[in-house]
Amino acid sequence: MTHTGTVSAVRPQRIGARSDFVQRYSTLVVLVLVFVVFALTVDRFLTAQNLLNIAQQISMLTIVGVGLTFGFAAREMDLSVGFTVGLTGILVPLLLINGVAAPLAFLAGLGAGLVVGLVNAGLVTAMGIPSLIATLAVGSILLGINFLLTGGRAIYGGLPEGYLWLGQGRVGGVPILAFFMIGAVAVAWFVMERTIFGRYIYAVGGNQKAAELSGVKVRFYRAASLVVCSLFAALAGILLAARLGSGQPNAGERYLLDGLATVFIGMTMLRPGTATILGTFFGALFIGIVNNGLNLLGMDTYVQAIVKGVIILIAVAIVSRTTKLTLL
């Protein structure tokens, strides 16, 4: 190995305290501002009922986003999550309707997620296919399977009450889904921030070469990040069907792009450039608040889509001035 041109221009990197704050918290400040503006201008926005609605609306999105965060932290992208959501959102209702006991059906759903994750991980780490491509192809395959399983029709009728309660019920006014979301965020945060597993996922994403030379089993952690990603998507799918009261072959698709959006917004805050669990959670909250506020104002979903796009661009633009955002 030769290294010519060893002129290492040591640029003094003194980032002032103020710009550091701007970098880390600007997106959160904007989030709070948006919240305040809605609270002051939109009638039914600042009510306990509505805030709980927001929590319910973003719960599946957050769970998918949390899974994607594991992938991004290790610099792996999973484009199959939306179809994994769809797969388990079909499989579990299908099993339940056919009389399979609920615990078994849930395990089968998570097992399907595990299989998808292992396939993704195998393609990426054993065969060396970039995750972007491997998961795109797997997503396409899953889409086909989803339609084959359902014949393109929704699966509904005869779903057990208990299952529907998971997606639609409340305890003391708080949606059950919100508990799942909080649980997923809490567990994922703990794993990423407080365990060796999480530390090594970040190490692989932060500097793969250094991780490898430090003895980190890079391939294992890259694979694990993809498996975790699929597992969270599988959970979201199970909950989604319960919320909708039916299994629909294309219900999961929007979770891919929205899920990626939560991670991107999250990467603009707290530790700019790095995907973090809390960042993703706030990213989902951001999208949820904006959608909800615009809804109450009677705006079309098209307008919501435009606003969402603009928010992502502004958040990323602020951070890109000082931090280089690299995804893969």
Next chain:
Amino acid sequence: MDIRFDGITMEFPGTLALDGVSVDFRTDEVHGLIGENGAGKSTLVSILGGSLAPTGGRITIDGREVRMGSPREALAEGVAHVSQEGSLVPGLTGAENILLGAEPRRAGVIAARRLRTEAAALVARWFPEVALDLGQPVNLLPMAERKIVEIVRALRGDVRLLILDEPTATLPAREKSQLWQIIRSLPARGVGVVLISHFLSEIKALSDRITVLRDGQLIATGAADRFSEAELVDLMLRRASGEGPAADAGRRREAGAVAMRVADWRTGRIHVPAFEIRAGEIVGLIGLTGSGHFGFARSLYAPAGVTCGACEIGGRAVALGRAATLRDAGVALVPDHRMENALIGEWDLRENLAMVHPEHAALGAGILSRRREEAEAGRVMQLLAVKAHSSRQRLTTLSGGNKQKIAIGKWIYGAAGRYRVMIFIEPTEGVDVGTKSEIYAEMRRLADQGVAILIASSDLIEIETVADRVVPFHQLMTGPEIARPQFSEANFIAAMSGTAA
């Protein structure tokens, strides 16, 4: 044409890459440019090629002062640069690469047939003796022919001076002669060549004149037949008088038991018949760039692709199977280029230190205790005298020397002395003088605790300062070892150029 550099200086923040270099380049010669890594060769040709603007000095062409602020401006003056990495577009054919950006068009569409004939005409004009298949995608061509395609493209304009940066570095030996002939033929065709290569034999064979750079200064320039290879090595490496080794970092003890022994060790084209290192000793590996000392040192930690006759650590035979075998047996590596190979810039010091042995601060089940992490990180930082206000500081806020201490500290954090062989590659690159001696003292301290220390370095003064004995590399093989009483720059240089008695 005569391009003259007059007192050219290039200052980067904290580094003087070129220090008042005066040299001239002509169109009727091959001008060899040599020097070890960091000597300033790349900076010099970057200025010549217009991609760097010097911070001082003048450039004149035939007496007329010029400013070459970009590669385009340099090209307008007749200077073209063929970089080391190669700049061909892999999927395109030779013809398409040769005329890249200057394709003949008809009605806005590339005229494919004319492109073929024009490219073929260019090749025939410059190198009629060469038969190139210009219809092949370049990635399917032999390496030498790819280089020729690149050279022809560079010669497309009205070029009088061609910079070739390590043109044969990636070439298999049997393809070199073809490229050598091409290079030799250029001055007769009115194009001067500035040739950078770390193969001294190649420089000797091809150049009319040779210029030697060291630490940003021009050391010698003159007709090629004036220098022998040994003299060139000497010029590249010898320090100015008075710049002797630093004070001995500590007393020396008798070396202990053999810590690591390998026999018939092969990695890539490097072959080491036998090597051993004992507990408590510091062994230096020296060699010219590309002579194999770095590759050998690295392979002792990461033995991917190594075959060996025997490998023993601490008297026990080790089978090279998994990548982690040697680390598990107690070998540590502090690699060169620490920001690429050892550290994570956005992490804080504690997280970086805990990269190898995070389990030290785990409460069980892989759950990390911040308190324990900070305590251990604090201990290591105090031991190594890292200048930082807390272990929660971001790594990028540290100076080069303190970053290097963190890279070393990774193997002390939570290691509880399990590493009996520590390998350092270029341990003080980009480290200030004061911190250098602290790092040497730390190596000595580790050696005194019974660790075997191996240092591969291109800094001969460093080797002279800390090593107990030296194993020189020459042409991918080990030479006869040099014991401390025989340490001298002259002896090192002789061994590195293969001219030792």
